[in-house]
Amino acid sequence: xxxxxxxxxxxxxxxxxxxxxxxxxxxxxxxxxxxxxxxxxxxxxxxxxxxxxxxxxxxxxxxxxxxxxxxxxxxxxxxxxxxxxxxxxxxxxxxxxxxxxxxxxxxxxxxxxxxxxxxxxxxxxxxxxxxxxxxxxxxxxxxxxxxxxxxxxxxxxxxxxxxxxxxxxxxxxxxxxxxxxxxxxxxxxxxxxxxxxxxxxxxxxxxxxxxxxxxxxxxxxxxxxxxxxxxxxxxxxxxxxxxxxxxxxxxxxxxxxxxxxxxxxxxxxxxx
Numbered sequence: 001x002x003x004x005x006x007x008x009x010x011x012x013x014x015x016x017x018x019x020x021x022x023x024x025x026x027x028x029x030x031x032x033x034x035x036x037x038x039x040x041x042x043x044x045x046x047x048x049x050x051x052x053x054x055x056x057x058x059x060x061x062x063x064x065x066x067x068x069x070x071x072x073x074x075x076x077x078x079x080x081x082x083x084x085x086x087x088x089x090x091x092x093x094x095x096x097x098x099x100x101x102x103x104x105x106x107x108x109x110x111x112x113x114x115x116x117x118x119x120x121x122x123x124x125x126x127x128x129x130x131x132x133x134x135x136x137x138x139x140x141x142x143x144x145x146x147x148x149x150x151x152x153x154x155x156x157x158x159x160x161x162x163x164x165x166x167x168x169x170x171x172x173x174x175x176x177x178x179x180x181x182x183x184x185x186x187x188x189x190x191x192x193x194x195x196x197x198x199x200x201x202x203x204x205x206x207x208x209x210x211x212x213x214x215x216x217x218x219x220x221x222x223x224x225x226x227x228x229x230x231x232x233x234x235x236x237x238x239x240x241x242x243x244x245x246x247x248x249x250x251x252x253x254x255x256x257x258x259x260x261x262x263x264x265x266x267x268x269x270x271x272x
Contacts, residue, residue, distance in 0.1 A: 020046040020078030022071050022093065023085035024055040027108055030137035031082065031159065036062050038139030039158030046074045072097055080152075083107040083117075087272070091120055099124035104152065106130055106145075110175045111272040113168060114146070128152065129171055131178050136160045146171040176265045183258070188213050 019035075021028050024047050035041040045065045047055045058065045068074050075081055075097050083105060085093050090112045099105065101123040108130050117127050128149050135141040136159040143160035145152065146168060156162050165171050192209035196202050220228060235242040249255060 017041075017043040017079050018046070018077055019043060019080045019082065020074035021082045021084060022048050022074055023083065023089075024048055024051055024058065025084055026054075026134060027132055027136075028082065028084035029054045029058060030134045031084075031108070031132055032058055032062075032065070034136040034139055034159035035155075036064065037137075039155075041155070041158065044077070046077055048074060075099060075103070078103065080104045080106065080155075083109060085109065087111045091116070094120040097121075101125055104128070104149075106149075106152065108132055110178065111269050113272060116272075126151075129168075130156070131171075131175055132160060133178060133181060142174075144171065144174045172266060172269055175269055176262050179262070179265045184213075 019041070021032060028047070032045055032047065036045070042064070045058075045062070047058055047065060047067055048071055049055050049067055049069050055065075055067045059067050071093065081099070081103060083090065083094070087109055090107070090109055094117070099121045103124050104126045105117065105121050105124050106128045107117055110131050112129075114127055114129060117129075118124075121127060126149075128145050128147065130143060130145045132143050133141045136143065139159050141160045142163050143156045144163040144165055145156065146165040148164035148166065149156075153162050153164075163174070165174065188209050191213075192202075192205040195205040195208065200208070220231065223231060232246055236246065237243065
């Protein structure tokens with residue numbers, strides 16, 4: 001059986017490697033900013049012109065970043081290629097490029113399978129999928145990767161918590177979880193706007209709501225799986241305010257609706 005390709009010098013020289021980004025969108029820009037500000041990456045970074053405003057901003061802010069109009073020029077010079085285009089663009093973009101067998105391709109496009117990536121990017125053999133979220137710009141949040149990638153873990157851990165996934169069924173579950181981001185922000189915004197509407201200054205309302213949600217989220221980090229499922233119950237006192245909100249939302253079917261939307265995301269992603 002063919003031995004897997006591993007960059008033996010990666011651990012020692014990772015900060016000087018050459019990294020390419022194809023598709024400079026919100027997540028792509030956040031990833032590069034996280035690496036260059038919160039991490040210790042000192043290698044060259046090559047980014048595509050699209051979107052031009054983001055790539056231009058990155059090149060202006062960091063001397064290490066160079067912008068290229070041709071994606072093939074990025075591939076030619078990179079040891080690690082990050083793919084961050086829209087799902088419907090992936091096949092056309094990859095099929096139009098020539099990869100080397102010794103490169104690493106990391107797709108942060110949530111819906112394209114490893115098999116499709118391998119078919120389109122042949123002869124590249126080290127192919128991975130990841131789903132970083134915008135907070136990686138600040139060096140926080142999860143960075144799931146499938147399959148496990150020891151040769152990338154040190155690099156990715158600089159911008160978040162690496163979650164190694166054994167197969168694409170696990171990856172699909174994580175992809176569904178990643179769709180909760182806008183919902184979370186809406187809960188924070190609703191809390192703040194209600195307090196503002198009922199007399200609190202807008203700045204104070206925003207500070208309170210965001211600080212409270214940050215503290216609550218932080219308290220979940222050390223919880224084991226069983227404890228996590230019971231945290232909501234620990235907030236309750238009989239007839240109390242938290243009980244009223246929790247039980248009210250349960251009675252209205254809000255949490256059932258949320259799970260239904262998660263099923264819908266799963267079904268949508270399963271079509272790829």
